[in-house]
Amino acid sequence: MRLKSRQKIERPLSQLLQELCVPPDLATTILDTNVSESWIPAIAALEEKLIALEARSRVRASKDLSEAAEALRIAASGKIRGYFLGLLQPIRTSISTNMHVLQTSVFLKYRPLFAFLQRHAPSVTQEFQHAYIAAARLYYETGFRRYARSLGYLRARTVEKSTLIGTLPSDGSPDPPPTADRLQYASLEGPGVTLAYMADDAKNKEPPEAAFRSLLLVLLDNATAEYAFLSSFFRQEPNPPRKPSTRRVSGIIFEDPEEQSESGGDSIPISRTASFSIPGDSDAARRKANSAAKEERAYIDGLWKQIMEPALEYCQVFIKAALEPAPPLIPLLTMIRLNENVYLEAERRGCGPLETFLLGQRLAMWPLFQKDMGVQVDSLKKLAENAVGGYLSRSGIKDSAVQVIINRYASLFIACVRLSSEGDETMLFSNVLRLRQELAKLIINQSKKIKDSAQSSTYLSTTYELLLSRLSAGNVVHPRAQSEASHWRELEEEARRRIGATRR
Structure with a gap:
């Protein structure tokens, strides 16, 4: 009976420990290496552990693990802070630094690390934000003043x-x-x-x-x-969604004995909460999103x-x-x-x-x-x-x-x-x-x-023709151009009719 009970909880317990425990290689990466590309998946893994430990705060085993994870969070935040502040030094010292290459090739590449700071070290986020604003302001001020x-x-x-x-x-x-x-x-x-x-x-x-x-x-x-x-870089991001779990976890690892199942005390279910659609929710959600x-x-x-x-x-x-x-x-x-x-x-x-x-x-x-x-x-x-x-x-x-x-x-x-x-x-x-x-x-x-009517009309016709030739020299196809040419053409034709009338 006791063997069956152990076999029953072995798999969910193993999954729980895997979810909560910090792998040694993750700790080594954060504590013993400088910020690099390898930190991007490492920080994502650390954040998963922090979220899981927070969600399992009532689990007895999570207390000691939380202290270790918190130490890693502090160490990671400090190193990321130093790395990002160091990136600002070229901007402060030289206007020849290509700001946009630095932004797209470095800052945005390590955006997941900054997102980690936003969620887990907001004071560090504010410090870097102020430092970046000061450096970028000086960069553009100097550049545009000279230009x-x-x-x-x-x-x-x-x-x-x-x-x-x-x-x-x-x-x-x-x-x-x-x-x-x-x-x-x-x-x-x-x-x-x-x-x-x-x-x-x-x-x-x-x-x-x-x-x-x-x-x-x-x-x-x-x-x-x-x-x-x-x-892209300073946008506010919510915490990443926690993966839903439906496994059954042994009650012996909970502090509160009342959490244990009444059907033998071996396990309790952890299930997703059912969701219901309420009329008007979509409009409210849309207004909230806007x-x-x-x-x-x-x-x-x-x-x-x-x-x-x-x-x-x-x-x-x-x-x-x-x-x-x-x-x-x-x-x-x-x-x-x-x-x-x-x-x-x-x-x-x-x-x-x-x-x-x-x-x-x-x-x-x-x-x-x-x-x-x-x-x-x-x-x-x-x-x-x-x-x-x-x-x-x-x-x-x-x-x-x-x-x-x-x-x-x-x-x-x-x-x-x-x-x-x-x-x-x-x-x-x-x-x-x-x-x-x-x-x-x-x-x-x-x-x-011009006293002579025929000569006067001839002058008008010649002048209008000159104007039409100047307008057509622009080779512009536009309703306004067509209307303008039509106006002067009518005047030119009227002048020619007068010439013909005076010569009869």
């Missing part, structure tokens, strides 16, 4: 004055041809960014939107990479802001200097569109705090564009009014002056089409429409100075 300073030197070498569309060149020479390739600075897939050593070269010159683009793209990559790392996710995002946002705040300040100072005085209209619109594209990419990458920063830049730049467009419209309106009063005589500069205005208008229109987006298209082209109305007045007022 923004170099880009500032580059920007100062190229100073462009804004030319009003209604202001004529004093010597009557035409404007330089527009550089359509500069519009590529509005795209994320454009030319490569300007590196710091390139910006420091006194011979290197680039348009203002190029320096602006380099800064925003460098900020985008660094800020989103840092946010992704923080979200709330937890929101708290997690706020937590990561806070860490990111502590790290990136100085870098954002240097970027803000550079952008403010680039906008005072405001750059010419097309470069300004290029910068606005680039900012929008960077914003959309930051949104796609899930970096909320950077979206907020870029939204602030958008709110600062659009009023500048609106103001400049208003000044452009007023200058063209004034020119059209002066044409009626004889400001443009029928000799020399007058015809070439209109051609200059037409070229400027066509360049601006093509740039607006290429840089437009669905969100701001209506607002953008409402300003262009005002320019078009003033340009039409200028052309008509110019034609009225």
